[in-house]
Amino acid sequence: MNTSDEAEAVIDRVMSVYTAEVEPESDDEEEPVAKITESAALEALVILSRYEEQQEHCNNALLRQLEHQEKLIKSRCAQNAKQSDLTRWFKPI
Numbered sequence: 001m002n003t004s005d006e007a008e009a010v011i012d013r014v015m016s017v018y019t020a021e022v023e024p025e026s027d028d029e030e031e032p033v034a035k036i037t038e039s040a041a042l043e044a045l046v047i048l049s050r051y052e053e054q055q056e057h058c059n060n061a062l063l064r065q066l067e068h069q070e071k072l073i074k075s076r077c078a079q080n081a082k083q084s085d086l087t088r089w090f091k092p093i
Helices: 003-019 038-053 060-080
Strands: none
Touching: 038 060
16 A cells, blocks of 8 residues: 555545534433423522622622623513403402
């Protein structure tokens, strides 16, 4: 085998690695991820904030980010809230 044949064989091997067809994973194996509610996300933020506040060297930048994220989630809750009719609060006489 001469040098050009060896080089071509190496190139072929490298190309086969990068051009190999990858089979997509089966959808059957994936479990559906449960949707996290806004209240659960807010609870998690409170816990993480408390944890960080209790540390000897508290990361203030992280606390500001957590506070910002809390405001965003609360804003989304307000935007997603459905307006209801006042009559649903009154009992018929």
